[in-house]
Every structure is written in C-alpha cells, then in structure tokens.
Amino acid sequence: MRVGVHINRFDDPGDGSAPGTELAAAGEAAEAAGVSWLSVMDHYFQMEFNGGAEAPMLEAYTTLGFLAARTSTVRLGALVTGVTYRRPGLLAKIATTLDVLSGGRATLGVGAAWYDREHHGLGVPYPPLAERFERLEETLRICLQMWDPRDNGPFEGRHYRLAETLCVPAPVSEPHPEIMIGGGGEKKTLRLVARYADACNLIPASPEELRHKLDVLRGHCDAVGRDYDTIRKTFVYTGEHATAGDLDAFLRDIEGYAELGIDTVVLGPRLGATSRWIERFAAPAVERLAGLD
Helix, strand or coil, X not given: CEEEEEECCCCCCCCCCCHHHHHHHHHHHHHHHCCCEEEECCCCCCCHHHCXXXXXXXXXXXXXXXXXXXXXXXXEEECCEECCCCCHHHHHHHHHHHHHHHCCCEEEEEECCCCHHXXXXXXXXXXXXXXXXXXXXXXXXXXXXXXXXXXXXXXXXXXXXXXXXXXXXXXXXXXXXXXXXXXXXXCCHHHHHHHHCCEEEECCCCHHHHHHHHHHHHHHHHHHCCCHHHCEEEEEECCCHHHHCCHHHHHHHHXXXXXXXXXXXXXXXXXXXXXXXXXXXXXXXXXXXCCCC
C-alpha cells in the first residue's frame, strides 16, 4: 500500500516563511519520503471544519502548477474538483497543462460538488444534485473527447455544447491523464467510476464500509463490461492518529484495509506546516505500509 498526502490547510506555518516556501518544502519532503501522491483541496472557501471561510484557501490548479515546478516524481491532483467550478473544456485544458508541464504526472480528480456557501458567495451557479451529476457525466465525456486526437468536436450535450474540442498540446500521459472520481454514492458516483474513471477515491468510516463500496463498484464494472482490477483504488484516512503523529495507532487502524486491494491511502493532516509532518510521520509510514498487501 502506498501513501499519499493531501494538503488541506494553507495557514501561516508559524516560522515566518511565506506560503510558497512551505508548499515547496512540502513537495521536496514528499518526494524524499517516497510519497506517491500529493493533492490539494479545490475549493473557493476553506471548509467549516478546517477553520471556516475566513481561513486561507489557495486556488487549486495554480497551486498544483507551483508544486509541479518543484517536484519531479510525485503524482499531482486536486481532491477533488467540483464539476461546477469550471467549464468542462477549460477544465480539460487546465488538467492537460498540468500534465504537460509536470511531465505526465497529472490526475484529474473530479466530483459532483457540494459546498453551496462558496458557490453562492462567489456567484457561481449551484444547480440541484441530479443536474450536477448530469453535468459531471458530460464533463467526463468532454474531457475524454478533448484527449482523443482523432475527435476534435463538436460535442452536443444537454448542458454543454462545444463547437470544437481541440486540445493542443496534447497530454503527455498515455492515453490521457488519469481520471479519478471522488465519492462513494452507490447509484451514480460508483457507476460513473466503472464507466469513465481510472481511479476512485473513497472516504469510508471503516474497512467494512470500504469493502461494501468496492463490492458495489465491482457490480457496476460487471454491468458495463469493465475490468474491475484496472481501476486504482484510493481512500482518505479520516482518523486523528495521522495528524497527531501516532504511527503505531495509525498502523493498527489501517490493518483492516490492506486486504481490500487498496493502492493508496491518502493522509490529510490538519496542519499548516505539512512539510515537517511529512518528515516526521509520512516518511516512516511509507516504509511501514510498503509491505502491506
């Protein structure tokens, strides 16, 4: 099992350094530790549980571009982009740019969006949930079409219409940047994973819940003729032991997940100075988890 790190706070690290200095240090520490995945939140406002809208929040893809310039091996992505935040053609172009400039290390993480306050706050339309899922599926289709050099458009959907789906330069990744869908909804989200995604990201409360979600995903794969094993499975660890730095307690928590075919456990410490936490906690966790299958 591999380790990913999710940067979800952008507070003053407390040592007088600028946010960019801390981000660069986090990227360097992640690669030195052998972390395989580095992600950031994609939100306009900080979450209520993480300090609220008045707390710092950086724009995700500008931040990922900054990290791309200061790393060379770690995979980069947003966890995850709300489908309402950017028009799908622009989103595909942004993800492609990250992929090109990072040398093929971009993942497009995407979901149906949920945080209504930030939409209303910045004047971004927030349609009903059913429509957001329709827009999510059309966005996935548009991205795949834009990444297909044999098909430059047009695209005619219910919510989006593109006269051309040109994307030049093309992505570096073959056949296209990884698509990761976040969420565990059993009727819609996991069905979209089976049909369109290269990876999924789940936030289970227990190994039993994760096992159930993966069984549902397997059923959707069977229904569409998809090889379940071609989907990279990731999940976010929500326990407090990682933030607290208690490695032994964290490893006890994680034991039940190891047999479920998980590729990456994503750790999101609620800390402003992620770089030092990576050195103290993530680095030994990488080594200890490497033997868990």
